[in-house]
Amino acid sequence: MADWHERAIQMHRDGLGAHKISAELGLPFATVNSFLYRWRKQQQQYVGERKGQEERKPVVEDHGDYYVIKNAFGTRKVTITKATLRVLKQLYCEQKLTINQVCRELDIARPDFVLVKTAFGITKDDVPYLDEDLQGDIDALVDESIQRKKQQYFIKLQQREIDLALKELAQYRRQDYFLEKIHRLVTEHEWDYERPKVPRRPTAKSGLMLEVPIVDLHLAKLAWAPETGENYDIKIAEKRFMDVICDIVERAQHYEFEQVVFPIGNDFFNYDSVDGATTKGTPQDNDSRWAKMFLKGRELLITAVDLLSQIAPVKVFQIPGNHDYQASWYAIVCLHDWFRNDENVTVDISPKSRKYVEFGKCLIGFTHGDKEKKRIFGNMQVEVPEVWGRTLYREWHTGHLHSERVKEEHGVKVRSLSSVTATDAWHYVSGYVGAIAVSQSFVWDKDKGLREIWYSTVT
Ligand SMILES: [Mn+2]
Numbered sequence: 059m060a061d062w063h064e065r066a067i068q069m070h071r072d073g074l075g076a077h078k079i080s081a082e083l084g085l086p087f088a089t090v091n092s093f094l095y096r097w098r099k100q101q102q103q104y105v106g107e108r109k110g111q112e113e114r115k116p117v118v119e120d121h122g123d124y125y126v127i128k129n130a131f132g133t134r135k136v137t138i139t140k141a142t143l144r145v146l147k148q149l150y151c152e153q154k155l156t157i158n159q160v161c162r163e164l165d166i167a168r169p170d171f172v173l174v175k176t177a178f179g180i181t182k183d184d185v186p187y188l189d190e191d192l193q194g195d196i197d198a199l200v201d202e203s204i205q206r207k208k209q210q211y212f213i214k215l216q217q218r219e220i221d222l223a224l225k226e227l228a229q230y231r232r233q234d235y236f237l238e239k240i241h242r243l244v245t246e247h248e249w250d251y252e253r254p255k256v257p258r259r260p261t262a263k264s265g266l267m268l269e270v271p272i273v274d275l276h277l278a279k280l281a282w283a284p285e286t287g288e289n290y291d292i293k294i295a296e297k298r299f300m301d302v303i304c305d306i307v308e309r310a311q312h313y314e315f316e317q318v319v320f321p322i323g324n325d326f327f328n329y330d331s332v333d334g335a336t337t338k339g340t341p342q343d344n345d346s347r348w349a350k351m352f353l354k355g356r357e358l359l360i361t362a363v364d365l366l367s368q369i370a371p372v373k374v375f376q377i378p379g380n381h382d383y384q385a386s387w388y389a390i391v392c393l394h395d396w397f398r399n400d401e402n403v404t405v406d407i408s409p410k411s412r413k414y415v416e417f418g419k420c421l422i423g424f425t426h427g428d429k430e431k432k433r434i435f436g437n438m439q440v441e442v443p444e445v446w447g448r449t450l451y452r453e454w455h456t457g458h459l460h461s462e463r464v465k466e467e468h469g470v471k472v473r474s475l476s477s478v479t480a481t482d483a484w485h486y487v488s489g490y491v492g493a494i495a496v497s498q499s500f501v502w503d504k505d506k507g508l509r510e511i512w513y514s515t516v517t
Contacts, residue, residue: 063093070094116177127177136170144188146174152186152203153210251357254365262314262370265504267417270306270366271424272497273324273457274477275299276381277358278351280343281480287491290480291345292354298478298516302497303362305514307369313501315370319415320363321424322393323386324457325379327355337383343482352385356392363393367402375406375413379426379457414442418504421449427456427474435467451507455500461493478516 080090281290330337376390397403460477501510
């Protein structure tokens with residue numbers, strides 16, 4: 059401790075402030091003040107002069123109807139009527155309001171309240187009367203208190219009921235708001251799809267599988283009869299597609315199938331870009347905006363899967379075409395999500411361009427057929443060698459050419475499938491005409507291989 063410290067403490071104890079002590083000692087005020095501050099803190103004395111001042115008893119002057127209260131240093135003065143003081147005590151001691159609530163209620167400043175509280179030594183458990191009131195009839199005061207409490211009880215009860223009712227009302231309003239919002243969203247985006255109701259058949263052990271590859275629909279392609287000999291648009295495509303599905307469902311009634319295979323894609327959509335071109339950018343003649351085309355396609359595919367799933371459990375996967383490489387993948391994801399809880403429908407969202415189905419001794423490979431060229435005859439053996447070894451009847455089913463042809467080499471048939479689409483202007487001009495609008499479906503036997511080809515001709 060430096061020499062001056064003890065002297066400073068002594069002077070401070072004698073009642074001198076930091077200014078006088080620093081002048082006396084010839085030291086800077088800040089040095090002395092900060093030392094005394096730390097010393098007082100160490101002694102656990104009050105730090106902060108205001109607090110110290112407020113702790114000293116204020117002076118109360120009684121003026122009959124009102125009091126004038128001054129703090130010990132005369133820096134704060136409050137005038138309060140006795141009537142107000144009574145209300146203050148009722149609110150604070152009887153109703154147990156907080157200081158802030160009482161201040162708000164009586165419109166008085168918090169420091170004024172504290173001064174009044176200190177002056178009269180008011181505490182929460184104090185009686186809600188002035189000392190002079192207690193000189194009179196105590197019983198009457200007690201009665202008055204009880205009456206007031208009863209009244210307050212009913213007021214509080216009523217307020218609580220109102221609060222509850224308001225809260226409930228707000229909840230109902232919020233519920234209504236969300237219900238209306240949901241309804242609006244649903245009705246804006248709904249499509250009038252009703253799930254077809256065909257009775258589901260019991261699981262069969264027939265050893266038969268039905269394959270329904272509707273290739274090259276080219277949904278939303280536009281063709282004009284005077285130019286191409288035949289009209290084609292989104293509505294005609296929809297009708298042709300559904301005609302094929304209905305034909306298949308009709309014929310299947312006379313069979314028992316264990317499995318239905320339904321590849322999607324294969325140029326199901328006519329274009330893949332916002333400006334109406336194929337995936338690689340070749341412009342097309344289109345009938346529809348891209349989003350509308352996709353929504354219609356989704357609707358057709360869901361309907362088709364629903365109908366086919368009444369025949370037997372359905373396996374669905376995507377074969378990307380050169381017109382719908384991306385769009386058909388989005389569609390398969392849609393189907394996957396749509397049928398996620400349907401045990402009868404399995405949707406494979408693998409983006410591979412070639413897919414395989416093994417059924418007994420049959421192995422069917424699927425690809426759109428625009429890329430592999432002659433290599434296709436060697437792809438199956440390399441990609442699924444074990445299945446190749448287990449099977450005997452092997453075929454590739456491709457689209458793209460819109461016409462039927464079969465070539466068999468090295469133990470595998472490559473079968474190009476017909477299409478139900480119409481000829482567009484470019485194909486007409488180029489001389490690609492005359493293909494019959496037909497779709498082929500295949501009946502496979504586990505032991506005997508391909509047994510039947512169903513031709514669904516559309517007009
Ligand atoms: Mn194609």
